[in-house]
Amino acid sequence: MSTSSLTKRQWLACPAPAKLNLFLHITGRREDGYHLLQSVFQLIDRCDTLDFQVRDDGHIQRMNHIDGVPEPTDLVIRAARLLQSHSKSTYGADIYLHKNLPMGGGVGGGSSDAATTLMALNHLWQCGLDQAQLMQLGLQLGADVPFFIFGQNAFVEGIGEQLQAITTPVKWFVVIEPGVHVPTPTIFSAKELTRDTKPVRITDFSNAAKVEWKNDLQAVACALHSEIANAINWLKQYEINQGDAKMTGSGSCVFCAFPNEDAAKKVLQQVPHHWTSWIAKALQQHPIIL
Incomplete structure (x- = not known):
């Protein structure tokens, strides 16, 4: 527990x-x-x-x-x-x-x-x-x-x-809340949503193979809410690897990964004040252990 x-x-x-x-x-x-x-x-x-x-x-x-x-x-x-x-x-x-x-x-x-x-x-x-x-x-x-x-x-x-x-690397994340609410059904029902991305294997992710690790919902959300696109574009200037800055889920939060807390804090200090932002550490398991 x-x-x-x-x-x-x-x-x-x-x-x-x-x-x-x-x-x-x-x-x-x-x-x-x-x-x-x-x-x-x-x-x-x-x-x-x-x-x-x-x-x-x-x-x-x-x-x-x-x-x-x-x-x-x-x-x-x-x-x-x-x-x-x-x-x-x-x-x-x-x-x-x-x-x-x-x-x-x-x-x-x-x-x-x-x-x-x-x-x-x-x-x-x-x-x-x-x-x-x-x-x-x-x-x-x-x-x-x-x-x-x-x-x-x-x-x-x-x-x-x-x-x-799956075991994931130890990372710190800068997360930005762009200040918009994105109803999930709106995103999934959009005609513009692509629904035919080629399936990948778990080993592709584990081995960091050259796969485009994207969020298929992001383009639709950005088209509906320019503030999401603005936040992603702002974070992109701090990317270590291309594509690190992206939206999570159906939005609206966006994030970018960093190798340690100090690197994340330095970026957090630069986030424009009209956005809510915070840093978080990757966990390997839920705090409640059954």
Whole structure:
């Protein structure tokens, strides 16, 4: 378990880390409309945190207001109620969500919050579900949720549910929030989106072969929101390798990798003040160990 405060009745400061897509290729589309993709998901040490307090009356509630996220549609509440229903638990929970990750940023904040909720309440409620069962449950909430329960950096295929553990280099990232919200359905439904990138192999990424590691969603997002393109173009001046600066997920956050913290900090100090920006370190595993 993580080093946050944990008792039989509560678990405070549970981390819900962000992820970056080191690349994101769209390789096809299923008949049901879901897109087939390949990506490497990289955990980073930038996190939301959640507090859980067990209730005996079965009631589940979020204890704080979050702009733009009504409680009934919050993935945290949906995750808690899904686990409660699946496990037939008679317990409930008071949940406080400390939101640090941007919404609509492509860093997986909502999915990570849901995954941490499933892991924490599975433990506190003593539901007894193993990792595979929690991942299957999480898939009902969203394609990215199983990854955070999987808890390791992963080569991702299918609609995001096929995961192979992968070791990634120790890196630091400068991340910029351009200040726009990108609805994922808008990007995936765009006619301009290319859906025929040639599939790659996990060994291609591991061996750093000469493959164009790009984000197929980036061009569509940049066409819709010039501020994303502006942030990428600004970061490009600090690239170590061509193509290092790119968008993560369906946007809007963009990032660039650096070999150490000092290099990342020097770039961070130069970021124009009209953008929110931060640095993050690559993680090899989720802070919560199942």
